[in-house]
Amino acid sequence: MTQNRPWIPYALILPSVVFLGLLFVVPLVQTIWLAVSDNGTPSLANMTTMVSDINFGRSVLNTFLLTLAVVPIQIVMALTMGSMVAKMNGGRETILWIWTIPLGISDLAAGMVWLSILQNTGYLNSILFGMGLIERQTAWLTYQTPVALFIGIAIAEIWRGTAIVMIIIVAGLNQVPKEFKEAAEIFGASPWTRFTRITLPLIRPALQSALILRTVLAFEVFAVVYALGGRNFPVLVGEAYNWQNQNQNYSVAAAYAVLIMVISLAATLVYLKAIKVDPERLP
Amino acid sequence: MANIVIDNIKKSFGAFQALKEVSLTINDGEFVSLLGPSGCGKTTLLRIIAGLETATSGDIRIGDRSVISLPPKDRGLAMVFQNYAVFPHMTVYENVAFGLRMQKADDARVKKQVEKAAGLLHIEPYLDRYPNKLSGGQRQRVAVARALAVEPGVLLMDEPLSNLDALLRLEMRTELKTVLQAAGTTTIYVTHDQTEAMGLSDRIAVVHDGRIEQVGTPVEVYNHPATRFVGGFIGNPPMNFITMPVTGGKVAIGSQQFAVPATGGEIVFGLRGETVERAPNGQGLDMQVRVAEPMGSHLLLTGSILGQPARVILPATETVRNGETVGLTLDPKRLTWLSPESGASYPAAA
Known part of the structure; x- marks a missing residue:
């Protein structure tokens, strides 16, 4: 049917392209221009303001530290979880369903959940007190306890964001025919060798997607950090938010936004290069 | 090289009895087909021999040694899978070398064995290629070469030709017979194709409904079927x-x-x-x-x-x-x- 009217597919796709163009490309160009201009002329003034701000160094460091701590743990956990359910016969769907519950919760709500656990009057302190391990309420989330604060935020992020990694990894694992692992087993590969030499190389595309998605999301971390640490734990998106709302300086906020985008793009390129996916070498 | 004794193997999946007291002795160097319709239990039996599936009861002895509680790698066997299971992320050379690498063989031995197996299966020109560049028939050759490279005592083959087109199947059948005769490996070959079983086997075990109905040479099984099922299943x-x-x-x-x-x-x-x-x-x-x-x-x-x-x-x-x-x-x-x-x-x- 469409052979007579080859424009039909294009016409059907057009609205989505226009929609994305208007609501993504235009703001993107505007933001970049906002970041690298001052009163309508090109300028690095906003960048300079951003870099010389007292919280800039800390927010870059915190964002990278959090990403470096959270993403590898999430990948390892997702691989472990995916491998564990792969061995199950019954109840697999139920377990996956339970594991993906955090996906259905907004990140601010997730932050609140962990705040109710970790704050001074929270569940953690109640339990520790009940077990006689602490004498009085202990603060975990203040600027005086940076390590505890960091661990608390990291745990909350891991809890909230592992499910999406696991879904991608499980989908990847499902595409590896079991005969590959059986053949490897017959020819003498140990479980660990089967995992490293057969499974991991064969789920490269899933691994790559999961890493890119999760890393980009980790650089954009905000609501969980804000709920648990407020400004005690500055991160890049948090700073952008402050410049936008508290300081009403849209240009510096835009500079932060551009910086986050550049970091995300760089990370994506690194992954694309480091984990090459050659379609010829896939099942 | 090894003989195989299958001793009263039973296998149940829940209430379903996939294998009902199956016994069979296979001599050293013999080629025996397990022939039967899909769902008869022949693949389950092969997987139990391989160690990929556990039997509910019974014993498997390979070369007079009970292997029923050993993992696949300690049973001294190799296997060719129906969908080849040739590793797509390794070159043909590394595929054929896989078993030897797992045995920690030194490079010189790996090279010698890979070249020998590749020569038998005529895949030397493809050793540097990745399997996705190969046709189904060539991939099947790689799978057989990978199995023969470790010089197994027992070779298990699960419907190895069923994914090939008719002409190629006939060609591979003839070639398999030549190669396996030269190698002299004890072989168990699962198939639902009676012409394959007739053409390749020293003896055929006809499997039906979780039992072996008859064991005999192709001519015996053809001319004197033990049961109505065997007569109806074999011959066209x-x-x-x-x-x-x-x-x-x-x-x-x-x-x-x-x-x-x-x-x-x-x-x-x-x-x-x-x-x-x-x-x-x-x-x-x-x-x-x-x-x-x-x-x-x-x-x-x-x-x-x-x-x-x-x-x-x-x-x-x-x-x-x-x-x-x-x-x-x-x-x-x-x-x-x-x-x-x-x-x-x-x-x-x-």
Whole structure:
């Protein structure tokens, strides 16, 4: 049917392209221009303001530290979880369903959940007190306890964001025919060798997607950090938010936004290069 | 090289009995096919021998050593899978070398063994390529080379040719026979294709409904099926089964009289379609031909004998019209007599 009217597919796709163009490309160009201009002329003034701000160094460091701590743990956990359910016969769907519950919760709500656990009057302190391990309420989330604060935020992020990694990894694992692992087993590969030499190389595309998605999301971390640490734990998106709302300086906020985008793009390129996916070498 | 003893293997999946006390002894260097329709349990048996599946009870001995509780790698066997299971992320060389690498063989031995196996299977030109660049037949060769490279005592093959097209299958079948004869490896070959089993095997074990119905050479199994199932499953067209009344230890079929191993009641005679000859006009056993199909090499007749469905084969030189009645002469030595109740055949007359 469409052979007579080859424009039909294009016409059907057009609205989505226009929609994305208007609501993504235009703001993107505007933001970049906002970041690298001052009163309508090109300028690095906003960048300079951003870099010389007292919280800039800390927010870059915190964002990278959090990403470096959270993403590898999430990948390892997702691989472990995916491998564990792969061995199950019954109840697999139920377990996956339970594991993906955090996906259905907004990140601010997730932050609140962990705040109710970790704050001074929270569940953690109640339990520790009940077990006689602490004498009085202990603060975990203040600027005086940076390590505890960091661990608390990291745990909350891991809890909230592992499910999406696991879904991608499980989908990847499902595409590896079991005969590959059986053949490897017959020819003498140990479980660990089967995992490293057969499974991991064969789920490269899933691994790559999961890493890119999760890393980009980790650089954009905000609501969980804000709920648990407020400004005690500055991160890049948090700073952008402050410049936008508290300081009403849209240009510096835009500079932060551009910086986050550049970091995300760089990370994506690194992954694309480091984990090459050659379609010829896939099942 | 090793002999294999399958001793009273049982396997249940919940309430379903996939294997019901299967026993079979395979001699050193022998090629035995497990032949049966899908779902009969033949692949389950192979996977139990491989160690990929655990038996509910029973024992497997390879080279007089019980392997039932050993993991696959300690059983001294190699396997070729139905979908090849050639690793897509490794070159053909590394695929063939995989088993040797797992055994921590040194590079010199790996190279020697890979080249030897690649030579046997004619895959030397592809050693540097990745499997996705190869055709199905070439991938199958890689899978066989990978198995032979470790010089296994036992080679297990699970429907290795079923994913190939008909012409390639015939070619690979001939080649497998040559290669495996040269290697002298004890081989268990699972297939649902009776021509493969007939062509390749020293002996065939016909598996049906979780049991081995008959074990024998291809000719034995073909000419003297132990059960009605075996006769019907092996041969193309399948064996015809025609029920006859017995009077005084004899059966009258057309103008011929046959002494049968029963005194009264009924008996079934199993008739291989190609063992008949066309009788002179008005003589022999009548067959009402519904469809006559000239196949080039022979003439295939489908119709009925004594009101029971039958297929027979006549030489291509004969001409028969649809709807015609032809007289057939039977060869008493090539008939199989079976019990109508149990479906089991009577021992062949001496």
